[in-house]
Each structure stands twice: as C-alpha cells, then as structure tokens.
Amino acid sequence: MSARSRKTQERLLYLISPIGLLLLWQLLLMAGFGDRRFIPAPTDIAVRFWDMIISGELWLHVGVTLYRVFAGFFLGIVPGIAVGLTMAMFRPVRIFFDPLIASLFPIPKIALMPLLLLVFGFGDASKIAVVAIAVFFPVIINTYSGASNIEKIYWDVARNYGASQSVMFRRIVFFGALPTIFAGLRIALAVSFIVLVASEFVATKAGIGYLIWNSWELLQVDVMFVGIVSVGVLGLIATVILQEIERKVIPWKAE
Amino acid sequence: MIAPRRGAALEIKGLRKEYVSGQGSVVAIDNVDLRVEAGEFLCIVGPSGCGKSTLLRILAGLDTQTGGTIKVHAEGWAVENAMVFQESGLFPWMDVETNVRFGLETGGVPRAEADRRVEAALKLVGLVRFRKHYPHQLSGGMRQRSAIARAFVTEPAMLLMDEPFAALDAQNRVILQTELVRLWEQTGKTVIYVTHSIEEALLMGDRTVLMTAQPGRIKRIIDVPFPHPRDLMKLSASAEFGALKLDIWRVLEEEVMRARAEMEL
Numbered sequence: 001m002s003a004r005s006r007k008t009q010e011r012l013l014y015l016i017s018p019i020g021l022l023l024l025w026q027l028l029l030m031a032g033f034g035d036r037r038f039i040p041a042p043t044d045i046a047v048r049f050w051d052m053i054i055s056g057e058l059w060l061h062v063g064v065t066l067y068r069v070f071a072g073f074f075l076g077i078v079p080g081i082a083v084g085l086t087m088a089m090f091r092p093v094r095i096f097f098d099p100l101i102a103s104l105f106p107i108p109k110i111a112l113m114p115l116l117l118l119v120f121g122f123g124d125a126s127k128i129a130v131v132a133i134a135v136f137f138p139v140i141i142n143t144y145s146g147a148s149n150i151e152k153i154y155w156d157v158a159r160n161y162g163a164s165q166s167v168m169f170r171r172i173v174f175f176g177a178l179p180t181i182f183a184g185l186r187i188a189l190a191v192s193f194i195v196l197v198a199s200e201f202v203a204t205k206a207g208i209g210y211l212i213w214n215s216w217e218l219l220q221v222d223v224m225f226v227g228i229v230s231v232g233v234l235g236l237i238a239t240v241i242l243q244e245i246e247r248k249v250i251p252w253k254a255e
Numbered sequence: 256m257i258a259p260r261r262g263a264a265l266e267i268k269g270l271r272k273e274y275v276s277g278q279g280s281v282v283a284i285d286n287v288d289l290r291v292e293a294g295e296f297l298c299i300v301g302p303s304g305c306g307k308s309t310l311l312r313i314l315a316g317l318d319t320q321t322g323g324t325i326k327v328h329a330e331g332w333a334v335e336n337a338m339v340f341q342e343s344g345l346f347p348w349m350d351v352e353t354n355v356r357f358g359l360e361t362g363g364v365p366r367a368e369a370d371r372r373v374e375a376a377l378k379l380v381g382l383v384r385f386r387k388h389y390p391h392q393l394s395g396g397m398r399q400r401s402a403i404a405r406a407f408v409t410e411p412a413m414l415l416m417d418e419p420f421a422a423l424d425a426q427n428r429v430i431l432q433t434e435l436v437r438l439w440e441q442t443g444k445t446v447i448y449v450t451h452s453i454e455e456a457l458l459m460g461d462r463t464v465l466m467t468a469q470p471g472r473i474k475r476i477i478d479v480p481f482p483h484p485r486d487l488m489k490l491s492a493s494a495e496f497g498a499l500k501l502d503i504w505r506v507l508e509e510e511v512m513r514a515r516a517e518m519e520l
Binding site: 160 | 315360361362409
C-alpha cells in the first residue's frame with residue numbers, strides 16, 4: 001500500500017468514530033428512544049447552531065469567552081514560564097516555590113471564584129484572574145521539569161565557553177526547555193477553557209458558560225448543546241493554532 | 256606547511272581526584288605529573304575508568320581536583336581552552352552558524368570580527384553550505400566538524416578533545432582524523448586528545464600518555480617518532496607503525512589483565 005493511500009485511510013478512520021457516534025445518536029432518537037424535548041438530536045442542535053450564528057447571539061458569547069480565555073492564558077503563562085525557568089536555575093528559588101506549588105496546585109481553582117469576585121468584582125477581571133491562576137501552575141511545572149532536564153553536556157559546553165548567567169538563561173535554559181514548555185501550554189490551554197466556562201456559570205451575563213447555564217435554567221437543551229459544542233470547537237481551533245506556533249518556534253524538533 | 260608551535264604549555268603536578276559518595280570514596284586520578292609543551296599534540300590513552308576524561312574535565316574547568324596543581328602558561332591568549340566532546344554537544348536549537356558563533360558571543364568578540372572568524376572556521380571545516388542547517392539535519396561527521404569549528408573559532412590556547420570521533424563510523428573517523436591533524440599542522444595549537452584507541456593516539460599525536468585504571472595513573476609516556484606532516488593512511492599501513500602499536504598493546508594488555516585479576520579478588 002502506498003504511503004498516500006494509507007494516509008487517506010487513516011484520515012477516514014479518524015472521522016469514523018465521531019460521525020458514527022452522531023449517526024447512532026440521531027437514529028436512536030428518530031427510532032423513538034428518548035424524548036427529543038430533553039435530548040435533542042444532532043440535527044436539532046445543528047439547526048439551533050445555525051440560527052444563533054445568523055442572529056449573532058452566538059458570536060457575542062464566543063467573543064466574550066475568547067477574550068477572557070486569552071487574556072487569562074497570557075497573564076498566567078508569562079509569569080509561569082519565568083518562575084519555572086528561575087526555579088531550574090537557582091536552587092533557593094526552587095526551595096522557596098516548591099511548597100507553595102505543592103499546596104496551591106491541588107486546590108480547584110474554581111473554588112477561588114467567590115474570593116476573586118470579592119477582589120475583582122463582577123466584570124471580566126475576576127474571570128481572567130481565575131484562568132490566569134489556573135494555567136500558572138501546570139506551566140510552572142512543565143517549564144521547570146523541561147529546564148532541569150536539559151542534558152548535562154549543554155551546561156558543560158556553555159560553561160566551557162564562559163557563558164554568563166544571563167547567556168545561560170537566554171540561550172540555553174529557555175530554548176532547552178521550550179519543547180516541554182509547549183507541552184505545558186497545551187495543557188494550560190485546555191485548562192483555561194475548562195476553568196473559564198465553569199466560572200461563567202455564575203455572576204456574569206455573557207460568555208459560553210453563561211449560555212450553557214442559562215439555557216439549563218430555561219430548559220433549552222438544544223442551546224445548551226450549542227454551547228458545549230462551541231467550547232469543543234474553540235478548543236480544537238486554539239490547539240491547532242498553538243501547534244502551528246510550536247512548529248514555527250521550534251524548527252529544530254525532528255519530524 | 257607546518258606552523259610554528261604555539262599555544263599553552265601546561266604543568267600538572269601531583270594531580271589527584273577523589274569522588275566521595277555514600278558508598279565510600281573512589282580515586283579517579285592519583286599522582287599524575289605531566290608537562291605539556293606549547294603547541295604539542297598530546298594523546299591520552301587508557302581503558303574505561305582510567306580517569307582520562309576526568310583529567311580533561313579538570314583542565315577544562317568543568318571539574319575541580321582534590322589535590323595537586325595545574326599551571327597553564329597561556330600568555331597572550333584570550334581564551335585558555337575550548338573543549339570538544341564525544342557527543343558533539345551542539346545546541347540543537349541553534350543552526351550550525353549560531354553554534355559556531357557561540358563562544359564568540361560569550362567572549363564578547365565584536366560583531367564584524369566574529370563574522371569574519373565564523374566565516375573562516377566554516378570554510379576550514381567545509382560547512383559553508385550547511386551553515387543554516389540544524390544539528391539534527393547533519394550527519395555525525397558534520398556535527399563533529401561543527402563542534403571543532405566552534406572550538407577553533409574562539410582561538411583557544413589549547414584544544415581539549417574527549418574522544419571526539421568515537422561515535423563515528425570508520426570512514427568518517429579517518430577523514431576527520433586527517434582533517435584534525437591538518438588543522439593542527441596549520442595552527443600549531445596545543446591539543447590534548449583523549450581516546451581509548453592506541454591506533455588513533457599514535458596516528459595523530461606527538462606523544463602518547465598511557466594511563467592505568469583505578470586509580471588512574473600514568474603508566475608510560477611514549478614519544479611518537481613519526482614526523483609531521485603526516486599522511487595518516489600511509490602511516491597506518493607502515494611496518495614501523497604496526498610494530499609500535501604492538502609494543503604498546505603489550506603494555507596495555509598487562510594492565511588490563513592486572514585490573515581484571517583485581518576485580519575477581
């Protein structure tokens with residue numbers, strides 16, 4: 001079998017499981033299993049999806065959610081990367097941060113929401129803050145482990161050429177850790193959607209999380225599904241973009 | 256043409272390195288006395304665990320001795336030493352050119368001067384066409400050439416080489432040995448070259464230091480009688496070369512047997 005036809009075959013296989021699942025779902029409902037008022041069929045959801053795109057209602061929520069996700073994401077990853085790298089370079093910094101991470105990482109960040117509402121109020125700031133806090137930890141841990149697992153020989157070479165701390169940091173530690181940092185960013189991206197949508201369940205009048213929760217209260221199950229599917233689609237697109245950035249930024253990664 | 260011999264001279268006296276761990280201590284190097292002349296190509300040969308790499312790392316400033324002194328006479332040289340490792344140690348995230356430039360960047364060499372030197376070094380090792388390639392896109396031989404260029408470009412007083420060609424296939428090894436000897440003949444730098452191959456040591460060096468294992472001591476120093484410039488292929492096929500190799504192998508064999516007997520005790 002040629003490489004090309006194998007690739008086509010793998011693509012088909014890739015699509016079969018989600019399409020098959022949707023088909024099964026549709027057929028079961030059409031055959032009368034389940035109540036379509038409570039469990040809408042994929043076609044019902046698609047129709048509602050389309051309506052909400054045309055009316056612009058969906059765009060409003062998507063826009064708000066994207067803004068909060070990305071603002072929180074960047075506010076969290078920049079200090080996360082910086083702290084992770086510094087921990088790898090300086091032992092006292094690591095010793096200082098280790099117990100903080102160990103105790104703060106396991107706290108469900110959504111549990112901080114009331115506190116953040118108190119501090120930041122009901123606007124976007126509290127949602128952005130919860131995302132930033134949530135992504136901070138996985139990024140620190142990945143960055144630190146990437147930077148501290150840089151092969152010894154690179155340190156030796158840099159030291160042999162008399163590299164200063166600053167050169168070590170900028171030219172060796174950062175780039176050496178970059179592949180692992182990106183693995184951390186992928187986790188962080190998913191985490192930011194998870195945490196944000198949950199945080200939008202309360203104290204806001206816009207965003208996909210609000211859309212989902214509000215449609216539950218109004219018992220518009222099809223709208224609820226539109227919200228859920230939207231999160232998945234946005235997550236997928238964001239991940240693809242991140243992977244493209246990774247390919248550009250890490251040209252040395254062997255294919 | 257052979258350049259005048261220049262580079263650092265080295266005086267090592269009573270060098271000792273002891274590693275202390277939970278299980279006790281291991282003496283890696285004991286009582287090593289060695290004089291290296293300026294511009295000499297010195298090879299250090301010995302079985303695994305004889306401390307030859309440790310000695311090199313101490314000279315490179317990557318490790319510290321437990322006892323003894325090292326005096327380096329490297330007047331007039333901005334960079335005392337540059338090391339070439341067995342695994343090239345090229346940074347995977349830099350292309351060849353940036354790798355070669357690294358030692359100049361850390362040394363604060365001005366841009367124009369750095370450009371000129373990098374250009375010359377790439378030409379010297381035949382990698383001008385591959386300057387924008389990343390290490391993973393190069394063969395093992397090309398990676399080692401880049402590493403050698405990175406060391407040469409800093410114009411060090413001595414080159415420290417830790418089995419730089421051990422991971423290469425036989426053909427590439429011969430090619431790189433030939434190139435290194437040619438580079439040395441042209442530049443006259445002090446080279447300290449660690450290897451486990453007697454043949455390699457005799458082919459390239461002026462003198463060969465034989466070391467014993469555990470603890471690492473100098474067993475014998477051999478003056479290699481073959482004049483430079485050398486044709487390595489021709490030399491390796493000559494009868495004199497074969498005879499000398501056999502002599503040294505006898506010495507080393509005795510050493511290996513002794514070490515093995517001690518292990519079994």
